[in-house]
Structure formats: C-alpha cells, structure tokens
Amino acid sequence: AQSVTQPDIHITVSEGASLELRCNYSYGATPYLFWYVQSPGQGLQLLLKYFSGDTLVQGIKGFEAEFKRSQSSFNLRKPSVHWSDAAEYFCAVGQEYGNKLVFGAGTILRVKS
Amino acid sequence: DAMVIQNPRYQVTQFGKPVTLSCSQTLNHNVMYWYQQKSSQAPKLLFHYYDKDFNNEADTPDNFQSRRPNTSFCFLDIRSPGLGDAAMYLCATSRVGALHEQYFGPGTRLTVT
Numbered sequence: 495a496q497s498v499t500q501p502d503i504h505i506t507v508s509e510g511a512s513l514e515l516r517c518n519y520s521y522g523a524t525p526y527l528f529w530y531v532q533s534p535g536q537g538l539q540l541l542l543k544y545f546s547g548d549t550l551v552q553g554i555k556g557f558e559a560e561f562k563r564s565q566s567s568f569n570l571r572k573p574s575v576h577w578s579d580a581a582e583y584f585c586a587v588g589q590e591y592g593n594k595l596v597f598g599a600g601t602i603l604r605v606k607s
Numbered sequence: 608d609a610m611v612i613q614n615p616r617y618q619v620t621q622f623g624k625p626v627t628l629s630c631s632q633t634l635n636h637n638v639m640y641w642y643q644q645k646s647s648q649a650p651k652l653l654f655h656y657y658d659k660d661f662n663n664e665a666d667t668p669d670n671f672q673s674r675r676p677n678t679s680f681c682f683l684d685i686r687s688p689g690l691g692d693a694a695m696y697l698c699a700t701s702r703v704g705a706l707h708e709q710y711f712g713p714g715t716r717l718t719v720t
Contacts, residue, residue, distance in 0.1 A: 526707045535695075535714075536713055537613075537697055537711040537713040537714045538650070538697065538711040539711070540708070540709075540710065543708060582647075588707030593638055593655070593657065593701060594652060594655070594707075595652075597649035597650055600647070600648075600649055
C-alpha cells in the first residue's frame with residue numbers, strides 16, 4: 495500500500511530564509527503527488543501537484559517542488575519565506591486504485607522574525 | 608468563484624445529540640469526500656460519493672452517515688456524537704479525469720459538550 499512520510503514534525507525558519515520540507519513516498523508506479531497547506535482553523539489549499547513531465551513543478555505563493563524518482567521524494571521548497579507562510583504542510587500521494595489521497599502526517603512551519 | 612462551501616464553520620452539539628454538517632460545491636465535480644481531522648493529525652477519510660455511489664471506509668464508525676441528494680450537496684450526519692468525535696470535518700471534491708486532485712472546503716469545527 496502507498497504511504498507518505500514527512501520526517502519533520504516541526505520546522506522553524508527565519509523570515510527571508512530558504513525553506514525545504516521533506517516528503518518521501520512509497521509507490522510502485524509513477525505517482526500523483528501533491529502538496530497542500532493548511533492555515534490554523536482552515537481547510538487545505540492545494541499548493542502544487544505532479545503528475546508527469548518536468549520534475550520541477552511550480553506552485554502558488556512562490557513554492558516549488560522537485561520529484562526525484564531515485565529517492566522517492568517530492569520535497570517542497572521556497573527561496574525566501576514570509577511570515578504568512580507559517581502553517582501546516584501536508585504531502586499526499588494519489589492512491590494507485592481508486593480516487594483517494596494518502597496524506598503524510600504533516601509538517602508545522604514556524605517563521606521567526 | 609467556483610468553490611467548496613461548508614456550513615456551519617463552527618458547530619457545538621451535546622453528547623449524544625444528532626448533528627448534521629453540510630457541504631456544497633459549485634465546481635460540478637462528480638466526487639465528494641468527507642474527512643475527519645483531529646488536532647495536529649492528517650485528515651482521515653471517512654467516506655466518499657462517486658456520483659451517487661457511496662463508498663465507506665472500512666474503519667469508519669457506524670455512527671457516521673452521509674447523504675448526497677444531488678451533485679451539489681453532501682451531508683455528514685453524526686447520529687450520537689461522543690466526546691471523541693470532536694474534530695475538524697473537511698469536505699472535498701474532485702472530478703472525473705483528475706480524481707486525485709481534491710479541492711477542500713474551509714471545514715467545520717465540531718465541539719461536543
């Protein structure tokens with residue numbers, strides 16, 4: 495069965511610093527990969543997605559992610575973090591059969607000034 | 608703007624008193640999902656509708672039921688809420704051809720007293 499691992503439960507970065515959130519997945523075929531962001535008390539917002547093609551995908555709010563098949567990873571990056579980026583970030587993989595998502599446990603991002 | 612709407616945003620109910628949460632969508636998507644999310648955890652899929660076909664997750668308690676009277680609306684019924692059912696409830700939608708790409712509503716925060 496597919497699974498998603500986000501190794502970092504919490505990450506703290508300084509405003510203006512770069513950010514990388516890690517995501518590893520287990521999947522037999524080419525996965526459908528997603529990053530979602532959730533602000534406190536809100537629903538999940540889709541940041542970006544990877545289905546096929548270029549392994550570096552651009553998303554909203556200045557985020558990007560790179561699919562690396564050899565490492566089974568789909569890490570999220572942002573060159574310069576803003577205080578408004580403080581939120582919880584979830585990586586997800588589309589289930590091989592059916593129409594469900596498998597979520598990682600999430601990474602809480604704190605931004606310090 | 609096309610969107611997923613959840614009402615109410617905050618719901619307080621008493622232990623054992625039935626409660627219904629509402630979700631509507633203007634995206635005209637075929638699939639609608641209900642997730643339960645407890646604090647600092649990933650969303651947990653309860654069930655989903657593919658058009659009128661209901662798909663229950665194996666570990667969803669019988670206490671949770673759902674109705675989808677038409678394409679636009681889906682309801683989550685909790686027949687006898689317990690203290691452990693206090694959580695954020697998220698509704699999401701997806702369309703045929705992009706089934707894994709889910710769009711989430713803002714959620715309903717349920718408190719059980």
